[in-house]
Amino acid sequence: MRQPAPPFCPSLKFIAASLLVLASQLGQAQTAAPAPEVDLATLARIRDAALQSDFAWQRLANLADKIGPRLAGSPGAEAAAAQVGAAMAAAGLAVTQQPVKVPHWERGEERAELVDYAGRPAGITQRLVLTTLGGSAATPAAGLTAPVLLVHGIDELAARAAEVPGKIVLISVPFDQHLADNGLAGAAYGQAGEPRFRGPSVAAKLGAAAVLVRSVGAANYRLPHTGATGFAPGVQPLPAAALSAEDAMLIERLAAEGPVTMKLVLTPRTLPDADGHNVLADLPGREHPDEVVIVSGHLDSWDLGTGAMDDGMGVAAAMGAVQVLKSLGLSPRRTVRMVAWANEENGARGGKAYFESVKGKLPTQVAAIESDFGLGDPLGFFGAISEAELKRLAPVAQVLRSIGAGVMTTRAGEAGTDIEPLQQAGVPGFAPLVDTRHYFDYHHTAADTLDKVDPQALRKQVALLAVLSYALAEMKTPLARVPAGH
Amino acid sequence: MRQPAPPFCPSLKFIAASLLVLASQLGQAQTAAPAPEVDLATLARIRDAALQSDFAWQRLANLADKIGPRLAGSPGAEAAAAQVGAAMAAAGLAVTQQPVKVPHWERGEERAELVDYAGRPAGITQRLVLTTLGGSAATPAAGLTAPVLLVHGIDELAARAAEVPGKIVLISVPFDQHLADNGLAGAAYGQAGEPRFRGPSVAAKLGAAAVLVRSVGAANYRLPHTGATGFAPGVQPLPAAALSAEDAMLIERLAAEGPVTMKLVLTPRTLPDADGHNVLADLPGREHPDEVVIVSGHLDSWDLGTGAMDDGMGVAAAMGAVQVLKSLGLSPRRTVRMVAWANEENGARGGKAYFESVKGKLPTQVAAIESDFGLGDPLGFFGAISEAELKRLAPVAQVLRSIGAGVMTTRAGEAGTDIEPLQQAGVPGFAPLVDTRHYFDYHHTAADTLDKVDPQALRKQVALLAVLSYALAEMKTPLARVPAGH
Ligand SMILES: [Zn+2]
Ligand SMILES: [Zn+2]
Numbered sequence: 001m002r003q004p005a006p007p008f009c010p011s012l013k014f015i016a017a018s019l020l021v022l023a024s025q026l027g028q029a030q031t032a033a034p035a036p037e038v039d040l041a042t043l044a045r046i047r048d049a050a051l052q053s054d055f056a057w058q059r060l061a062n063l064a065d066k067i068g069p070r071l072a073g074s075p076g077a078e079a080a081a082a083q084v085g086a087a088m089a090a091a092g093l094a095v096t097q098q099p100v101k102v103p104h105w106e107r108g109e110e111r112a113e114l115v116d117y118a119g120r121p122a123g124i125t126q127r128l129v130l131t132t133l134g135g136s137a138a139t140p141a142a143g144l145t146a147p148v149l150l151v152h153g154i155d156e157l158a159a160r161a162a163e164v165p166g167k168i169v170l171i172s173v174p175f176d177q178h179l180a181d182n183g184l185a186g187a188a189y190g191q192a193g194e195p196r197f198r199g200p201s202v203a204a205k206l207g208a209a210a211v212l213v214r215s216v217g218a219a220n221y222r223l224p225h226t227g228a229t230g231f232a233p234g235v236q237p238l239p240a241a242a243l244s245a246e247d248a249m250l251i252e253r254l255a256a257e258g259p260v261t262m263k264l265v266l267t268p269r270t271l272p273d274a275d276g277h278n279v280l281a282d283l284p285g286r287e288h289p290d291e292v293v294i295v296s297g298h299l300d301s302w303d304l305g306t307g308a309m310d311d312g313m314g315v316a317a318a319m320g321a322v323q324v325l326k327s328l329g330l331s332p333r334r335t336v337r338m339v340a341w342a343n344e345e346n347g348a349r350g351g352k353a354y355f356e357s358v359k360g361k362l363p364t365q366v367a368a369i370e371s372d373f374g375l376g377d378p379l380g381f382f383g384a385i386s387e388a389e390l391k392r393l394a395p396v397a398q399v400l401r402s403i404g405a406g407v408m409t410t411r412a413g414e415a416g417t418d419i420e421p422l423q424q425a426g427v428p429g430f431a432p433l434v435d436t437r438h439y440f441d442y443h444h445t446a447a448d449t450l451d452k453v454d455p456q457a458l459r460k461q462v463a464l465l466a467v468l469s470y471a472l473a474e475m476k477t478p479l480a481r482v483p484a485g486h
Numbered sequence: 487m488r489q490p491a492p493p494f495c496p497s498l499k500f501i502a503a504s505l506l507v508l509a510s511q512l513g514q515a516q517t518a519a520p521a522p523e524v525d526l527a528t529l530a531r532i533r534d535a536a537l538q539s540d541f542a543w544q545r546l547a548n549l550a551d552k553i554g555p556r557l558a559g560s561p562g563a564e565a566a567a568a569q570v571g572a573a574m575a576a577a578g579l580a581v582t583q584q585p586v587k588v589p590h591w592e593r594g595e596e597r598a599e600l601v602d603y604a605g606r607p608a609g610i611t612q613r614l615v616l617t618t619l620g621g622s623a624a625t626p627a628a629g630l631t632a633p634v635l636l637v638h639g640i641d642e643l644a645a646r647a648a649e650v651p652g653k654i655v656l657i658s659v660p661f662d663q664h665l666a667d668n669g670l671a672g673a674a675y676g677q678a679g680e681p682r683f684r685g686p687s688v689a690a691k692l693g694a695a696a697v698l699v700r701s702v703g704a705a706n707y708r709l710p711h712t713g714a715t716g717f718a719p720g721v722q723p724l725p726a727a728a729l730s731a732e733d734a735m736l737i738e739r740l741a742a743e744g745p746v747t748m749k750l751v752l753t754p755r756t757l758p759d760a761d762g763h764n765v766l767a768d769l770p771g772r773e774h775p776d777e778v779v780i781v782s783g784h785l786d787s788w789d790l791g792t793g794a795m796d797d798g799m800g801v802a803a804a805m806g807a808v809q810v811l812k813s814l815g816l817s818p819r820r821t822v823r824m825v826a827w828a829n830e831e832n833g834a835r836g837g838k839a840y841f842e843s844v845k846g847k848l849p850t851q852v853a854a855i856e857s858d859f860g861l862g863d864p865l866g867f868f869g870a871i872s873e874a875e876l877k878r879l880a881p882v883a884q885v886l887r888s889i890g891a892g893v894m895t896t897r898a899g900e901a902g903t904d905i906e907p908l909q910q911a912g913v914p915g916f917a918p919l920v921d922t923r924h925y926f927d928y929h930h931t932a933a934d935t936l937d938k939v940d941p942q943a944l945r946k947q948v949a950l951l952a953v954l955s956y957a958l959a960e961m962k963t964p965l966a967r968v969p970a971g972h
Contacts, residue, residue, distance in 0.1 A: 065739055066605045068612050079607035119552045121565035126554050126792075129932055221707035222791070222933040246935040250792075253551055253936075305708070306612075306736075446615055447708040449732040450739075 036395040038474045042330070043399040043467050049324050050463035051403070056320030057455050059087055063316065064308035064450040070301045071134075072343040073104030073274035080299050081277040084315065084340045088281035091323045093338070095281045100342040100353040102276035105134055107303055108267035110241060114251070115145060118258030125263075129244040130212065131224035131304065132266045133196060134346040137237040139210065143265035144168075144239070146209045150255045154198055157206070165207035168262050170214075171195035172248045175440060177218040185436035192216045193227070200229045200240040210239040210264055214248035219441035222246050226302050227444045228346040239266045276300075276342040278350045283322050285334035285473060290361075292335045294368040295321050295469040298344030298418055305448030309439070313453055313461065314371035315340045320458075321465035332473035334366055341418040344372065351418030355425070362425050367472040367479060369430040370416025371465060374443065376435030377457045378464045380407025384415050384429040389479050396471045405464050407433055426481035430472075432464055522881040524960045528816070529885040529953050535810050536949035537889070542806030543941050545573055549802065550794035550936040556787045557620075558829040559590030559760035566785050567763040570805065570826045574767035577809045579824070581767045586828040586839040588762035591620055593789055594753035596727060600737070601631060604744030611749075615730040616698065617710035617790065618752045619682060620832040623723040625696065629751035630654075630725070632695045636741045640684055643692070651693035654748050656700070657681035658734045661926060663704040671922035678702045679713070686715045686726040696725040696750055700734035705927035708732050712788050713930045714832040725752045762786075762828040764836045769808050771820035771959060776847075778821045780854040781807050781955040784830030784904055791934030795925070799939055799947065800857035801826045806944075807951035818959035820852055827904040830858065837904030841911070848911050853958040853965060855916040856902025857951060860929065862921030863943045864950045866893025870901050870915040875965050882957045891950050893919055912967035916958075918950055 063070070063080055070076040081097060089095045114126040149167035151157045157164070157171060173195050179188035195213040203211040215225040222244045231237045241264070243251075254260050279299065285291060297314025301307020322338040342350035358365055369381075380397065383390050390410050397408035414420045415429035423429040434457075442448045472479070549556070549566055556562040567583060575581045600612040635653035637643045643650070643657060659681050665674035681699040689697040701711040708730045717723045727750075729737075740746050765785065771777060783800025787793020808824040828836035844851055855867075866883065869876050876896050883894035900906045901915035909915040920943075928934045958965070 061739070062605065065612075065736055066603075067607060067610055075607075075609040079610055083607065117552075119548065121553060121561075121569065123561040124553055124565055126551075219707065220933065220937065221705065221709050221927075222931070222935065223707050223709065246933065246937055249937050250551055250935070253547070441707075445708070447706065447732065449708065449736070451706065451732055451735050 037392055037476060038395055038471045040395050040399060043395055043471065046324060046328065046466045046470055047399050047403065047463045049328055050320065050466050051459050053320060053324055053459065053462065055323050056316040056458050056462045059319050060308065060312050060316035060453065060458065061450060063312045064306040068306040069303040070299060070307055071303045072102035072276050072300045072346060073271065074303065077276055077300055077342070081279050081340070084279045084299060084319065088319060088338065092326050093281035093283055093322060095279065098278040098280055098353065098357065100276045100278055100349050101273045102343045102349050103347045104271040104274040105346060106269045106271065107132055108138065108269060110266050112262055112264045114254070114260060115263050116261040117254040128247040129222050129224055130241045130247065131226045132268050133200065133226060133240045133242055134228040135230055135237065136240040136266060136268050138267045138269070139239045139264055141267060143263050144209055145261060145263045148251060148255065148260040148262050150251060154194060154202055157199065157202055161206050164203060166209050168210045168212065168264060169203045169208045170212045170243065170248065170251055171199045172214040172252060174214065174245070175216055175218050180218060180440060181437050185439055189216060189440060196227055196229055196242065200238060201231045201235050204231060204235050204238045208238060212241050212243045215242045215245050217440040217443055217445070220245045223445045223447060225444045226304055239264065241266055278342045278354055279340040281322060281338040283326055283331065283336045286331040287333040289335050291364050291366050292337045293366050293469050293473040294337050294339050294419065295465050296339035296341060296368070296370045296418060298350065298372060299340040300343050300345050302345060302444050304444070304446040306450065307448060308450040308453050309375040309448050310443055311344065311372045313375060313458060317371050317458060317461040317465050320462035321469055324462060324466045325470055330470065332470055334473040336469050336473050344417050348417050351421050355421035365422055365427045367428045367430065368419040368422050369465060369469060370419045371432050371461065372416050373432060373434045373436055374439040375453045375457065376437070376439060378405040378432045378434050378461045380405050380409070380433045381430055381464060381468055382409045382411040382415070382433055384412055384423055385410060385479060385482055392475065392479065393471060396468050399467055400464055403460050403463060405460055409433070423482065428479045428482055430468060432461060523878055523962060524881055524957045526881050526885060529881055529957065532810060532814065532952045532956055533885050533889065533949045535814055536806065536952050537945050539806060539810055539945065539948065541809050542802040542944050542948045545805050546794065546798050546802035546939065546944065547936060549798045550792040554792040555789040556785060556793055557789045558588035558762050558786045558832060559757065560789065563762055563786055563828070567765050567826070567828070570765045570785065570801065574805060574824065578812050579767035579769055579808060581765065584764040584766055584839065584843065586762045586764055586835050587759045588829045588835050589833045590757040590760040591832060592755045592757065593618055594624065594755060596752050598748055598750045600740070600746060601749050602747040603740040614733040615708050615710055616727045616733065617712045618754050619686070619712060619726045619728055620714040621716055621723065622726040622752060622754050624753045624755070625725045625750055627753060629749050630695055631747065631749045634737060634741065634746040634748050636737060640680060640688055643685065643688055647692050650689060652695050654696045654698065654750060655689045655694045656698045656729065656734065656737055657685045658700040658738060660700065660731070661702055661704050666704060666926060667923050671925055675702060675926060682713055682715055682728065686724060687717045687721050690717060690721050690724045694724060698727050698729045701728045701731050703926040703929055703931070706731040709931045709933060711930045712790055725750065727752055764828045764840055765826040767808060767824040769812055769817065769822045772817040773819040775821050777850050777852050778823045779852050779955050779959040780823050780825050780905065781951050782825035782827060782854070782856045782904060784836065784858060785826040786829050786831050788831060788930050790930070790932040792936065793934060794936040794939050795861040795934050796929055797830065797858045799861060799944060803857050803944060803947040803951050806948035807955055810948060810952045811956055816956065818956055820959040822955050822959045830903050834903050837907050841907035851908055851913045853914045853916065854905040854908050855951060855955060856905045857918050857947065858902050859918060859920045859922055860925040861939045861943065862923070862925060864891040864918045864920050864947045866891050866895070866919045867916055867950060867954055868895045868897040868901070868919055870898055870909055871896060871965060871968055878961065878965065879957060882954050885953055886950055889946050889949060891946055895919070909968065912970070914965045914968055916954060918947060
């Protein structure tokens with residue numbers, strides 16, 4: 001999608017055939033369109049107002065530029081919750097600060113160098129660029145020095161278990177940008193991310209001294225990509241870091257010639273759980289104020305960048321969506337609730353705490369949208385619901401087509417980390433479909449900054465979230481619940 | 487050049503007209519071609535041998551991966567001189583290590599944060615990403631805190647002289663990638679680099695506390711680009727650093743709302759001059775061994791990356807060029823001399839020392855080539871000589887056309903920093919023309935690493951340097967000297 005047109009010369013026959021196909025599709029659309037459940041003119045009015053508004057951009061600029069990093073437990077996280085709550089209250093919404101106990105992890109020092117390898121001239125060591133993974137344990141303050149064991153995946157790590165004890169394990173799996181270029185960034189992240197998600201725990205069980213993963217993400221500018229890792233119950237956490245792609249490739253080359261020895265210094269600290277907050281802002285429903293459609297993003301962000309795209313953009317778009325409904329004086333049948341989640345990145349405690357607060361009244365949770373796919377232009381949306389139920393949202397896709405965001409598709413499984421507990425309990429989950437070709441260039445790096453976000457892409461995302469959340473809140477009857485295991 | 491073909495449908499008339507133009511050009515070429523001064527078959531043989539050789543790639547990999555950073559005065563610089571000399575001696579060339587006293591500057595600590603600005607929540611500061619400029623003075627070890635004065639060029643700095651005393655001056659000039667995309671990377675570097683070259687000295691004279699420049703270069707990945715600055719005689723050096731483009735933009739946005747205060751810690755050290763070496767490796771001429779054609783690159787590199795493209799690639803290509811002539815058993819009339827210069831980046835002492843060593847016998851210096859434009863595919867070469875003299879090198883362009891490197895053009899002025907003293911004295915200077923569209927993405931950053939270099943582009947560069955240096959050394963009579971001021 002959105003590729004440049006190939007340089008071809010259409011024959012008259014081709015043009016004629018194309019027109020016939022188009023004509024037949026138009027005919028089908030006219031006969032198949034059901035009577036819309038929500039008023040198309042209202043949806044169009046919401047879309048157009050969103051495209052005129054800079055409310056979301058101002059909110060995003062405040063989050064990214066005035067506060068910056070917002071990792072759970074940090075001063076930035078709490079400042080952000082206060083700022084978001086104040087902005088939504090000022091916009092006339094009913095704000096709740098929902099307390100959440102969040103993990104509290106601090107980065108500390110992070111450095112490494114290669115101290116020996118084949119062909120090393122006397123006196124030379126090679127400095128590496130890396131960043132500690134969230135949840136990592138610390139090395140001794142003076143660092144640890146050990147041979148590197150290079151493997152290319154979890155399978156190879158397991159197969160070479162006997163070599164692991166005492167080693168600094170490097171799991172080097174490159175990010176497949178070709179997948180990302182073809183709309184499959186999530187799959188690319190899953191493949192390249194597996195060593196980060198699972199590798200440290202596996203390596204710890206096998207007796208490694210530390211574990212490094214090749215940074216997940218494309219765009220090699222010696223830029224390490226952080227992110228959370230985790231350890232299975234009973235496994236003692238070990239020092240774990242993401243190495244820049246360049247340095248992973250360097251070690252691949254050096255290791256082909258002989259043993260490689262590294263000195264590693266990582267001094268993160270895991271502190272007692274801290275106080276955080278989900279921020280809720282309600283536009284009360286006119287018929288069923290107790291029934292809720294969630295439109296959300298996550299307020300926390302990694303500490304290296306300013307979290308403009310992950311997920312300042314999602315939070316700002318959700319804020320903007322509710323604000324645009326409010327500014328138009330709209331009050332759909334059900335409540336539209338903006339949620340800025342407290343802790344997506346390293347614990348998902350925000351979504352869990354919210355779920356705990358509503359689990360006794362789950363039928364009131366009608367649908368949930370989370371926007372957490374970053375900076376790209378929205379292309380449409382997906383719902384983790386049945387094809388038949390999705391068709392009821394055809395008017396949403398219809399009014400979004402003029403801004404290039406009219407794709408509507410089903411997709412099973414998690415639509416967002418924070419709404420997953422709701423989805424597991426049967427609540428229909430939704431997320432925007434966005435251009436993610438360059439998302440993983442910046443994701444979880446120091447380069448996740450405001451300049452990466454296109455204000456017009458943000459306005460379009462506001463339009464999408466506003467139209468979709470309005471439609472979900474306005475439908476005569478809620479969408480059907482989603483059966484377990486869908 | 488090298489843009490994808492536009493999607494157009496050529497008319498028969500257009501095709502016919504194009505064929506006529508092509509036919510007339512072919513006709514001109516056939517009638518205008520002079521009898522070549524050097525044997526075309528030999529040049530073609532050199533080109534083809536270069537394209538088959540991995541000698542240069544191995545040399546480059548050794549420099550970048552086994553040694554890495556090679557700033558003058560560092561252990562890496564001396565290890566590199568030894569390694570290059572050993573490799574050329576092993577290839578059968580006559581090696582000289584020419585002593586050069588070089589500057590010795592060490593980076594130290596570098597960090598900064600914004601400690602106050604409009605709308606700053608209590609307890610929040612913003613960490614910046616920056617890197618000290620070569621030649622910078624140090625702040626106090628505990629740092630200095632001062633208001634930021636934002637200007638957009640040297641002119642504005644001068645115009646606002648009264649506001650400068652005690653301030654941390656930020657000169658923010660963006661890099662114009664559009665120029666680079668159009669083959670004018672040098673102009674883009676000149677424009678965006680002026681604040682780095684001249685700004686610190688001007689700001690120091692006006693009483694600034696420190697000066698920051700927006701990083702020179704494209705490709706914003708929160709990646710600061712270092713480089714040398716200098717201070718006019720009698721001006722006391724001040725702390726000077728390059729701020730990541732993202733952080734320069736952040737300060738632009740914050741400064742639009744009110745005063746911005748920064749804390750800055752830079753602890754570089756300027757040490758006594760150190761011992762460095764130009765490495766010379768000669769393929770002696772068969773008729774005039776005392777007459778020399780230089781083919782060269784610079785051995786020193788900035789300390790953030792591994793100097794693979796700036797200028798490991800140039801050194802490796804020059805080494806490969808002489809090696810390929812040697813391996814073919816060729817011995818042109820004059821000596822071909824590979825030079826790996828000791829100190830391009832922060833002092834140009836290597837070129838000056840060489841010039842001192844030959845200034846009593848300048849007629850022996852027949853021509854000089856320096857390759858210092860990085861990682862791109864070569865497109866041809868330019869000579870700082872007259873159009874008429876350049877035409878004598880038509881056979882070189884002719885044999886390079888099949889590898890896309892057949893452009894030959896004159897260009898006045900410096901062809902390379904290290905050969906400039908020779909050029910000033912009338913020696914014809916040459917340099918490859920290369921694809922520099924992405925050179926300044928990596929130049930002087932931590933991301934200047936081996937993976938950025940395409941082995942095939944390096945082979946082509948070896949071919950170009952070998953063919954050109956052979957032709958210059960083989961011509962019956964040397965090229966005419968270049969008049970001063972050309
Ligand atoms: Zn996220
Ligand atoms: Zn250079």
